[in-house]
Amino acid sequence: MASFTFLLAIFIIAITAFIIRAFYVILQSGKPLERTDAKPLSTLVVLGSGGHTAEMLNLLSALHKNRLMPRFYVAAATDSMSLIKARVLENSLNEKSGIPVGETAKFIQIYRSREVGQSYMTSIGTTLIAIAHAFLIMIRLRPHVILCDGPGTCIPLCIIAFLFKVLGIRWSSIFYIESIARVKRLSLSGFLLYELKIADQFFVQWPQLQRKYARAQYVGCLM
Amino acid sequence: MEDQIVETKEQKLVFVTVGTTRFDALVRAIDSQELKKELSRKGYTHLLIQMGRGSYMPTKSKGEDGSLAVDYFTFSSSIAENLRSASLVISHAGSGSIFETLRLGKPLIVVVNEDLMDNHQCELAEELAERKHLLFARPQTLHQTITDMNLESLLPYPPADATPCAKLIHKFLGFPDD
Numbered sequence: 581m582a583s584f585t586f587l588l589a590i591f592i593i594a595i596t597a598f599i600i601r602a603f604y605v606i607l608q609s610g611k612p613l614e615r616t617d618a619k620p621l622s623t624l625v626v627l628g629s630g631g632h633t634a635e636m637l638n639l640l641s642a643l644h645k646n647r648l649m650p651r652f653y654v655a656a657a658t659d660s661m662s663l664i665k666a667r668v669l670e671n672s673l674n675e676k677s678g679i680p681v682g683e684t685a686k687f688i689q690i691y692r693s694r695e696v697g698q699s700y701m702t703s704i705g706t707t708l709i710a711i712a713h714a715f716l717i718m719i720r721l722r723p724h725v726i727l728c729d730g731p732g733t734c735i736p737l738c739i740i741a742f743l744f745k746v747l748g749i750r751w752s753s754i755f756y757i758e759s760i761a762r763v764k765r766l767s768l769s770g771f772l773l774y775e776l777k778i779a780d781q782f783f784v785q786w787p788q789l790q791r792k793y794a795r796a797q798y799v800g801c802l803m
Numbered sequence: 804m805e806d807q808i809v810e811t812k813e814q815k816l817v818f819v820t821v822g823t824t825r826f827d828a829l830v831r832a833i834d835s836q837e838l839k840k841e842l843s844r845k846g847y848t849h850l851l852i853q854m855g856r857g858s859y860m861p862t863k864s865k866g867e868d869g870s871l872a873v874d875y876f877t878f879s880s881s882i883a884e885n886l887r888s889a890s891l892v893i894s895h896a897g898s899g900s901i902f903e904t905l906r907l908g909k910p911l912i913v914v915v916n917e918d919l920m921d922n923h924q925c926e927l928a929e930e931l932a933e934r935k936h937l938l939f940a941r942p943q944t945l946h947q948t949i950t951d952m953n954l955e956s957l958l959p960y961p962p963a964d965a966t967p968c969a970k971l972i973h974k975f976l977g978f979p980d981d
Contacts, residue, residue, distance in 0.1 A: 615977040631898040642969035647978050725976065755972055761898040763926040781975055783968055786930065799968035801961075803902045 598746065605745045609780045610795075613753060623648040624723035627655040627662035628731025632759055635802040636729050637669050639757065645673060651685045652721050656692040656733055663687045688717060690733055711736050722750040729757040730767050742778045757783040758796075760803045764788060816849040817842055818889035820882055822897045825856040828942040829895065829914050830875075834861040838946045839871045845949070847891065848872060853882060891954075893945070896924040901931065905960035911937040912952070914945055936960045 625640065627633045633655075645651075651670070655662040670685040677684075693707040714736040726741055728734035734756075744750045756779035758770045763786045766774060773779040774793060782796045790798040819833055830852060832838065842850065852861055852875035866872025879885075882900070886892060886907055893912045894900045904911045913928040932939035935958045940948040 612975045613977045621976065631902070634899070634902070638963055639965045639968055642965035644969075644973060644978055647976075727972075753976060755975075757968065759898070760902075761924055761927045763930045765923065765926070767923075781971065783971070797971060799971065801963050802965050802968060803898070803963050 601748075602746045605742070606777045609745075609754075609777060618647075620647050620649045621724035622721065623651045623725040623727065624721060624737065625651055625653045625666070626726070626728035626731060626734040626737060627653055627659070627666060628729065628733070629656075629659050629662065631761060631803070632730050633662040633665055635757065635760060636727065637665060638802045639727070639729075640669065645684070646677075648725060649684045652688060652723060653685065654688045654690050654717065654733065654737070656731070657689040658692060663689070690714060690717060690737075692733055693736070714740055718744065722752075724750070724752055726752055726754045727757070728755070728769075730759040730762075730769050732769055735769055735772060738773055738778050742776075753780045754778060755781045755783070757799070757802065758785065758789065760785045760801055762786070762789065764792075766793065814849055814888075815847045815890045816851060816888055817847045817891045817893065818882075818885045819850070819852040819854075819893045820885070820900050821853060821855040821857065821895045822900055823855055823878070824895055824897070824916065824919075825858075826854075826895050826914075826916050827857045827859040828916070828918065829893075829945070830854050830857050830859045830861055832914075832942040832945045833893065834859070834873075835946070838949065839873070841946065841949050843869070843871050849874075851875065851885060851889075853877070853879065853885070896928045898924060898927055901928065901937070902960075905931075905936055908959060910954045910957055912940055912945070912948060913937050914940050914942060917941060931960075934958070 625636060627636055653663060653666040667687060670681045674681045691706070691710040691713045693703065693710040718737060718740045722744065726738060728738065738754055741752045741754055745752065756770060756773045758766055762770065766789070774782050774796070783799045784790050784793065784796045785799060785801050787798050790796050821829060833852060839850065848866065848871065850871050850873045854875050854877055861873060861875050863875065864870060864873040883903070886904055886909060889909055892904045892909050893914060894904060896913050896915045901911070901913060915925045915928060928937065928939050931937050935956060937957065938948055938952055
């Protein structure tokens with residue numbers, strides 16, 4: 581009995597500590613990094629099909645690539661086009677810099693929790709597989725920066741990144757850019773990352789969305 | 804190959820694209836005699852339809868006797884060439900085809916598919932129509948839109964600029980501005 585009480589106490593203390601730490605992380609999220617060194621930051625780039633990938637690659641071409649590296653590109657296993665397009669961008673960078681692509685970029689496929697048209701029953705199983713796979717990827721990479729612009733695959737990755745922040749495994753900066761196709765309402769991914777305060781910085785491409793979501797920043801069109 | 808007369812005449816192509824979707828209502832609207840006559844009257848000579856997964860087959864025509872030459876196909880790996888050679892593009896509301904067309908500076912009519920649930924892509928087409936970068940129609944109103952259209956009133960879509968977003972990310976991460 582005594583040992584049960586003891587275990588229960590430990591459990592309650594652990595949960596309380598976790599919750600306090602989670603609140604601290606939420607409060608700290610959204611505050612700019614204060615860095616003293618100029619070491620490059622490893623970056624996870626989550627790609628989605630079609631329009632999402634085009635927007636993300638446009639953004640990447642405007643970013644400091646030598647400060648954001650290595651870059652890990654992640655796309656759904658069923659979406660080979662996105663990784664091909666990312667490879668084209670990395671190859672063109674490599675031609676300019678002379679550094680082999682293998683040192684600055686990696687291309688990773690991830691299981692998707694649900695394909696378009698898949699039934700909800702079978703998607704429970706595939707969702708579990710997708711989460712486990714996302715965990716393995718995140719434990720291996722532990723990125724400092726996460727860039728995503730809407731595909732559903734970014735949700736498990738961002739939640740795991742948030743857990744890593746709470747558990748002190750890795751402090752990452754999560755940037756979410758809502759797709760240009762969203763003019764009046766956020767996508768489900770965007771809504772979750774905004775409301776759960778998981779995204780450190782939340783960007784939208786239309787002023788009317790910014791007016792609805794006060795913490796979002798309007799950045800104009802990426803396409 | 805083609806008729807000699809057609810080849811020497813200046814080609815004005817209307818290109819219709821539904822992407823990877825099924826959009827029979829659009830293809831059927833395009834295939835109507837009145838609409839094709841209206842396109843002819845406006846000086847268009849050719850009509851090419853990318854019909855995707857749809858099951859409605861439009862009527863092909865060689866375009867003899869001065870009527871519109873009509874052809875169609877289901878899919879192709881890239882529609883860039885078709886877009887480039889078009890004088891007018893009629894597209895479904897997918898953001899990919901919308902921006903690919905606007906980037907090429909081609910006049911564009913976006914037709915929204917009302918059969919789709921949660922049609923958020925409608926938002927984008929409506930917003931761009933309000934900003935006069937394209938014309939917005941429904942399958943039932945397409946004929947009227949083409950009859951009334953004044954392509955001179957369309958404004959070019961400004962080039963995208965990712966630097967404001969990139970600057971905010973750099974600032975947040977503490978990168979010096981250079």
